[in-house]
Amino acid sequence: MSTSSRDAEFTEFVASRQVHLRRIAYAVCGDWNRADDLLQTALTKLYVAWPRLHRDGREEAYTRQIIVRADIDDRRRPWRSREQVGLEGHDRAVRTxxxxxxxxxxxxxxxxxxxxxxxxxxxxxxxxxxxxxxxxxxxxxxxxxxxxxxxxxxxxxxxxxxx
The missing domain is CATH 1.10.10.10 (Winged helix-like DNA-binding domain superfamily/Winged helix DNA-binding domain)
Structure with missing residues (x-):
């Protein structure tokens, strides 16, 4: 797989699934800012593993798994505050x-x-x-x-x- 086709396929996946994955991250952690951080971490790791995962068709499952694990890792950090952020201003972003x-x-x-x-x-x-x-x-x-x-x-x- 050439670098340009890899990048194009990855970009297409992110463009089509980013909103959905961000909602998952928010549902897992309850904070939009942390959800963005979790999603960014997950997408970075996905890019590294893209050739292997894309070949097997497991991109989204892998990304969900990284979101959950990154949240678990983050909550284990001793300096993490336990402040919870509500939904103010974000109702339009979540369509249930x-x-x-x-x-x-x-x-x-x-x-x-x-x-x-x-x-x-x-x-x-x-x-x-x-x-x-x-x-x-x-x-x-x-x-x-x-x-x-x-x-x-x-x-x-x-x-x-x-x-």
Whole structure:
């Protein structure tokens, strides 16, 4: 693969999937600025691995996996602040098919979940990955995915019922 065709294919992929991947990053971390950083990290790593991944057709799965892992790594850093940023000004960027007030309540409720439950709920119920795919991306057992999913959805329902 020549460098120019590699760059063209990578650029085409990023142009077509960037908005979707940014939404995933936001759903994982709950902060638009961190989501941009996570996406940039993921796309940099994707570019390095592009020839191998593009040949196998695993570009998007790899990028999602890097987003999740980069978020986990970042949260482990001792100097990271635990400040959460809301959705103010970003409602137009997320199109879930819900009215803005319901979408805002959903994202606020999502941010109240523990980190791993939030990741599982996003991957399973927002992106529609199977239990096996979610377990593989998060490197946890399928049973753990099921329990986090069940608890996460139950907690979301409780929080949303309070609103």
């Amino acid at each position: 098919g819900l009215p803005p007030e319901e979408r805002s309540a959903l994202f606020d409720a999502l941010q109240e979940l523990p980190e791993m439950q939030r990741r599982v709920v996003v991957l399973r119920h927002w992106l529609g990955l199977s239990v096996a795919e979610t377990a593989a991306e998060l490197r946890i057992a399928e049973g753990t995915v099921k329990s986090h999913s069940s608890r996460g959805v139950e907690r979301l329902q409780q929080v949303l019922a309070q609103h």
